[in-house]
Amino acid sequence: MKYRIIDRQQHKYREWSGGKSTELYIYPEDANYLERHFLWRVSYATVDADKTSFTPLYGVKRWIMPLESPLLLMHKNDMQPLYDISVKPYEAHCFKGEWETVSYGKTNDFNLMLKEGAYGILKHYKVPSDQEIVLSKIFPESFDERLPLYQRRLSMGIYCIEEPIEILHPEGLLILPKEQLFLMDYQYEEGYQLANFLIRHQAERSVNIVLFFVSY
Structure with a gap:
């Protein structure tokens, strides 16, 4: 990954x-x-x-x-x-x-x-304040086994629109600044690690983020 x-x-x-x-x-x-x-x-x-x-x-x-x-x-x-x-x-x-x-x-x-040859989904999510959200709940579509996932390269991205967000992953904490892109490349068998990533922020209001998933 x-x-x-x-x-x-x-x-x-x-x-x-x-x-x-x-x-x-x-x-x-x-x-x-x-x-x-x-x-x-x-x-x-x-x-x-x-x-x-x-x-x-x-x-x-x-x-x-x-x-x-x-x-x-x-x-x-x-x-x-x-x-x-x-x-x-x-x-x-x-x-x-x-x-x-x-x-x-x-x-x-x-x-x-x-x-042609690439399949993808684009969606939006509003992250509540003072909460940690598991990525698999934010973007369940990207973990759907009915999609073309097996033996394909997979990428998922998070774009920060309004406020910096925090991403907790196996190696620690990453801060995603406003108007920058967090990109993850992985294989199907690594998806279980990605599903447990946590998303949170420090703003006092809900924060909008854009997410996309590509299988290719």
């Missing part, structure tokens, strides 16, 4: 048609997003325009989660309307990257991109 913090010095920044994008992590680590040579990728982005058109990403499954204000997404395929959906803050929405997607509304969002 390998776990580490992906800090701001490792982030990659670029402009996109609707605002700014921060690449938090890409796999493989030498992959190039602009050339679409990646298996999976997580990013944080700002949506600064009232109306934006998403970049087509053929063969990519996309998860998006607004963090501040809702986004209205309008999906089309081959110029034919599919459906419109209003995604509320901290709701995760999954759609195909090749769809023609237009969004309405300004916000910040978290994104998970998956190419």
Whole structure:
């Protein structure tokens, strides 16, 4: 099992048609997003325009989660309307990257991109104050044996949105600062160790975190 913090010095920044994008992590680590040579990728982005058109990403499954204000997404395929959906803050929405997607509304969002061969889930959790929560209760989906887990590489990430959080793991205590990513890579048989990780914080109110799981 390998776990580490992906800090701001490792982030990659670029402009996109609707605002700014921060690449938090890409796999493989030498992959190039602009050339679409990646298996999976997580990013944080700002949506600064009232109306934006998403970049087509053929063969990519996309998860998006607004963090501040809702986004209205309008999906089309081959110029034919599919459906419109209003995604509320901290709701995760999954759609195909090749769809023609237009969004309405300004916000910040978290994104998970998956190419064929990678399976993933994006979700939100509100960590209560003055409590220690076991990771398996926060993110039970990632320990579901019905998922493609066996003999695959597995990664789980925690992104800290508001306040620093504390992660208690077998080797001690780790502090995850705001707007940084805690990433864990492991094999199926090591999952029992990860399930017992404890999450807590020192804030006097509940704290929102974003979590994702990838099997590849």
